[in-house]
């Protein structure tokens with residue numbers, strides 16, 4: 156009887172999981188918490204924040220607030236005209252040293268466990284190499300070995316740049332209006348569903364449910380490759396290779412940004428990622444590496460937008476066109 160109930164429950168859960176709409180993992184207006192988690196990395200970060208840090212922070216805030224209120228009310232000049240001259244209290248001093256140390260230890264143990272978990276994956280299914288530069292990202296994929304290739308053949312790679320999509324700069328160096336940016340994005344992504352300042356000309360495409368090793372580096376200054384919903388944030392440092400990993404659990408569109416203040420166009424190096432099924436990923440990789448098109452046109456050819464942006468709302472543009480977005484840019488470009 157019990158096993159039938161479990162089977163029914165499993166079937167319903169599986170059905171619900173399959174019918175979940177492919178969604179876009181993106182920032183929303185007036186958001187307070189994290190974006191929904193879409194990787195085991197982010198699930199653990201959520202748990203660490205929600206089930207440990209939040210309780211400790213809330214307790215400390217309430218305690219300090221009550222302590223302050225007590226001091227203000229009980230020991231102000233009117234209520235306590237003759238103040239005590241006490242200077243030391245051994246017990247109190249031990250307590251206010253030991254308790255914070257204890258709190259830090261309680262935080263440190265799960266925190267280190269989490270850091271090691273996020274550090275690397277033992278069994279990567281694939282590797283994505285990421286290089287940051289002013290102002291964009293270079294992605295390198297390793298291609299599967301050609302049939303009949305010798306074991307010691309150097310693996311072929313697919314390498315491309317991803318740059319923010321926005322309206323071309325005016326002759327006087329000013330940027331376009333939000334509407335002009337959207338018009339530019341609409342050339343790549345149909346139905347106004349592209350996100351301003353978050354879309355790149357060539358997106359990343361990754362398969363879901365695979366352990367992906369991520370290696371970051373940079374060509375000029377320090378950048379940081381970050382996708383909030385995946386719980387990935389890794390500094391990209393010139394002359395150094397940093398490692399992390401991710402396993403995307405939900406198909407959909409993911410957005411991130413460079414998270415290291417890296418110069419004048421720091422805000423113009425977003426990250427856009429399509430997480431697709433393994434079969435779709437293979438089709439995209441062979442299209443993009445086989446000379447059938449660039450990474451974006453292969454996304455269009457394979458109709459990822461129709462499938463993965465189905466439930467994404469069209470971009471809303473502020474009604475005013477006089478918004479002074481015409482920021483002057485530096486002479487270095």
Ligand SMILES: [Cu+2]
Pocket residue numbers: 287377378379413414415416417421424
């Ligand atoms: Cu950067």
